[in-house]
Amino acid sequence: MKIHEYQAKDLFSSCGIPVKKYVLCYQADEAARAYDEITTECVVVKAQVLTGGRGKAGGVKLAKTKDEALHHAKNILSLTIKDFPVTKVMVSECVDIKSEYYVSFIIDRNSKAVVLMMSAEGGMEIEEVAAETPEKIHKFVIDPIIGLPDYLARKYAFVLFDNIAHVNQMVSILQKLYKLFIDTDASLAEINPLVVTGEEELVAVDAKMTFDDNALYRQPEVLSLFEPTEDEKIETYAKEKGFSFVHLDGEIGCMVNGAGLAMATMDMIKLYGGTPANFLDIGGSSNPNKVIDAMKLLLKDKKVKVVLINIFGGITRCDDVASGLLTAFQQLDTDIPVIVRLTGTNEKEGREMLKGTRFRVAETMGEATRMAVEASK
Numbered sequence: 001m002k003i004h005e006y007q008a009k010d011l012f013s014s015c016g017i018p019v020k021k022y023v024l025c026y027q028a029d030e031a032a033r034a035y036d037e038i039t040t041e042c043v044v045v046k047a048q049v050l051t052g053g054r055g056k057a058g059g060v061k062l063a064k065t066k067d068e069a070l071h072h073a074k075n076i077l078s079l080t081i082k083d084f085p086v087t088k089v090m091v092s093e094c095v096d097i098k099s100e101y102y103v104s105f106i107i108d109r110n111s112k113a114v115v116l117m118m119s120a121e122g123g124m125e126i127e128e129v130a131a132e133t134p135e136k137i138h139k140f141v142i143d144p145i146i147g148l149p150d151y152l153a154r155k156y157a158f159v160l161f162d163n164i165a166h167v168n169q170m171v172s173i174l175q176k177l178y179k180l181f182i183d184t185d186a187s188l189a190e191i192n193p194l195v196v197t198g199e200e201e202l203v204a205v206d207a208k209m210t211f212d213d214n215a216l217y218r219q220p221e222v223l224s225l226f227e228p229t230e231d232e233k234i235e236t237y238a239k240e241k242g243f244s245f246v247h248l249d250g251e252i253g254c255m256v257n258g259a260g261l262a263m264a265t266m267d268m269i270k271l272y273g274g275t276p277a278n279f280l281d282i283g284g285s286s287n288p289n290k291v292i293d294a295m296k297l298l299l300k301d302k303k304v305k306v307v308l309i310n311i312f313g314g315i316t317r318c319d320d321v322a323s324g325l326l327t328a329f330q331q332l333d334t335d336i337p338v339i340v341r342l343t344g345t346n347e348k349e350g351r352e353m354l355k356g357t358r359f360r361v362a363e364t365m366g367e368a369t370r371m372a373v374e375a376s377k
């Protein structure tokens, strides 16, 4: 689970990691008012979206007057950064940057431990530094039993800084960030850039945190920060209904029983020149409620032009499935084409029941897929 910069900064400030004051704004005129509230002459207006690289995309701008703040906020609020529409901006005290550093704690699969990563090449995207000049990234594996006591934090702080005032501040930031990382079951806590200001102070100018989804059950405060994207809302609905569901980008909605068959269905759609809108395994049973829930799920996606239902009746009998489909669609208000392929126990009876109804019935998977692809064109 990801959170916004402003949320991560709230967590930082609650544990004493230095960040600048900010005001969160949903409208450009709020940003103008925020300019007055912040009181420093220079403010920075920053897009709040769940992705990095905002600076490069024009989502971070400095403003020296109220009008400038208004103007930048207006522009930034109209941006879409890497598919994320900007709906809010942070107006924050501007920092006079002398130098920029990179600091993060991350779960490292290779060392099966938390790793501290630091670099004097802050501000840039760390992936670029890693690709071009990997020697400029310092990595330290944290022993979970020892953690980050003073002597280690000091040793690591000296890797980036030689000025003792900076080192002392860095020790405190490292220890607090590590504690926050552990306490919140984070998988990433990143400051990029951590800056030294003109007043020789270390300040987190950016803040990024990601959390382990499997630990959210014991992190109610973290979970309360969850802001699902449209896709995540749909995936949450699917999870509640007990489906395995993955949203894709195509036009043919798929409803299949069994994960293997669902994969094969997607492959076949591609083979015949169509595009699957999703992976959906509805599991066994012919319960009409399940079909209703699954159809509602598929119809949430406005790109879906046709639905392909591909059922293998093993323990579930095809005539039961057919009667389930008929019951379900009595309660659904949609005229989208629905192609059904039933095979397995009592398949003839099942197909017979669907003939002359709203369903288009196919016998083989190839036939069903061809019909679906045609209907989607």
Ligand code: GDP
Pocket: 044, 046, 051, 052, 053, 054, 055, 056, 060, 062, 093, 094, 095, 096, 097, 100, 122, 123, 124, 192, 193, 205, 206, 207
């Ligand atoms: P990102 O591009 O999404 O990682 O957003 P950041 O918060 O890291 O901002 C991008 C860049 O904008 C930083 O690396 C800084 O160089 C610059 N920046 C951000 N805030 C300030 C600020 O308060 N003062 C100055 N001078 N530059 C800033």
Ligand code: MN
Pocket: 123, 192, 193, 206
């Ligand atoms: Mn950044």
